[in-house]
Amino acid sequence: MGSHVISISDVYGGTHRDFTKVANTHGVESHSPLYGPLYLISSLYDLETTIRPGKTRLVWVGTPSNPTLGLVDLQRAASIAHSHGVSLVVDNTFCSPYIQNPRLHGADIVVHSVTKYINGHSDVIMGVAAFNSEEWRERLTFLQNAIGAVPSAFDCWLAHRGLKTLHLRSEAATKNATALALALEASANVIAVRYPGIESHPQRHIAIQQHRNGMGGGMLSFRLMGGREAAYAFCKHTKIFTLAESLGGIESLCEVPAGMTHAGIPKEEREKAGVYDDLIRLSCGIEDGQDLICRCSASH
Ligand SMILES: Cc1ncc(COP(=O)(O)O)c(C=O)c1O
Numbered sequence: 001m002g003s004h005v006i007s008i009s010d011v012y013g014g015t016h017r018d019f020t021k022v023a024n025t026h027g028v029e030s031h032s033p034l035y036g037p038l039y040l041i042s043s044l045y046d047l048e049t050t051i052r053p054g055k056t057r058l059v060w061v062g063t064p065s066n067p068t069l070g071l072v073d074l075q076r077a078a079s080i081a082h083s084h085g086v087s088l089v090v091d092n093t094f095c096s097p098y099i100q101n102p103r104l105h106g107a108d109i110v111v112h113s114v115t116k117y118i119n120g121h122s123d124v125i126m127g128v129a130a131f132n133s134e135e136w137r138e139r140l141t142f143l144q145n146a147i148g149a150v151p152s153a154f155d156c157w158l159a160h161r162g163l164k165t166l167h168l169r170s171e172a173a174t175k176n177a178t179a180l181a182l183a184l185e186a187s188a189n190v191i192a193v194r195y196p197g198i199e200s201h202p203q204r205h206i207a208i209q210q211h212r213n214g215m216g217g218g219m220l221s222f223r224l225m226g227g228r229e230a231a232y233a234f235c236k237h238t239k240i241f242t243l244a245e246s247l248g249g250i251e252s253l254c255e256v257p258a259g260m261t262h263a264g265i266p267k268e269e270r271e272k273a274g275v276y277d278d279l280i281r282l283s284c285g286i287e288d289g290q291d292l293i294c295r296c297s298a299s300h
Contacts, residue, residue: 078106116248173218
């Protein structure tokens, strides 16, 4: 009871919802009226001073973050967390285990939405937590059994089939996302592009240090001139990209996080994290890269 969790400011909307609307009913302590039980920090500079000795139990980060593609220096986060006896959880969904292995950088638990890149075909809903500790195994398998969060045999078979092409899909999606990010960056209608695979990303050095061959993965986001209306018009008119919330499949998807995946986060908090109404998130699939670029260019 009274535990305290710290996370980065643009944590995945569902994680935010879980901490602020579900975990709080199980005794995870509310830190502030605005943020609920989840104390959000915008950079690792704030981590040291935010940890409450004896109370903070977890530091939870997603890197790259969803949807602004911010990166976290995992070695630094782990060393700060561990120096206070706190565990580090990393949501590695955007990179998948092919591109980034957070355990090698000090994470205690790595979580993935298997629904996304690991399965890769948008036909399974599943998650995985990876760790190397008998204590975590006992606690989490007990909870899994008690809660009943067990996937079906057929879903396991599908995810296993998908996993066999993870390396090929990750390479293809990265190639497409890189080409698209550069094309968007060159457009006069685009305010800013966030993609960790290109030099303009403010934390490109972290991608080079943590990601396989500095790969950026298949996810990118960008702000479009014209506000919310322009963002939705882009998503509705772009051919090949389907307007949908998920990500990490072989097909390309687009969405407007402020009105979709991150709609549950209060506007003030959302904008502090860089999730503006005109932000568009793309999940690049494995289609022909030139087709994707042409379709994007024709829609803005
Ligand atoms: C970064 C991240 N983590 C976790 C999830 C949870 O995924 P799901 O519950 O769909 O498997 C998502 C879903 O969009 C996500 O984007």
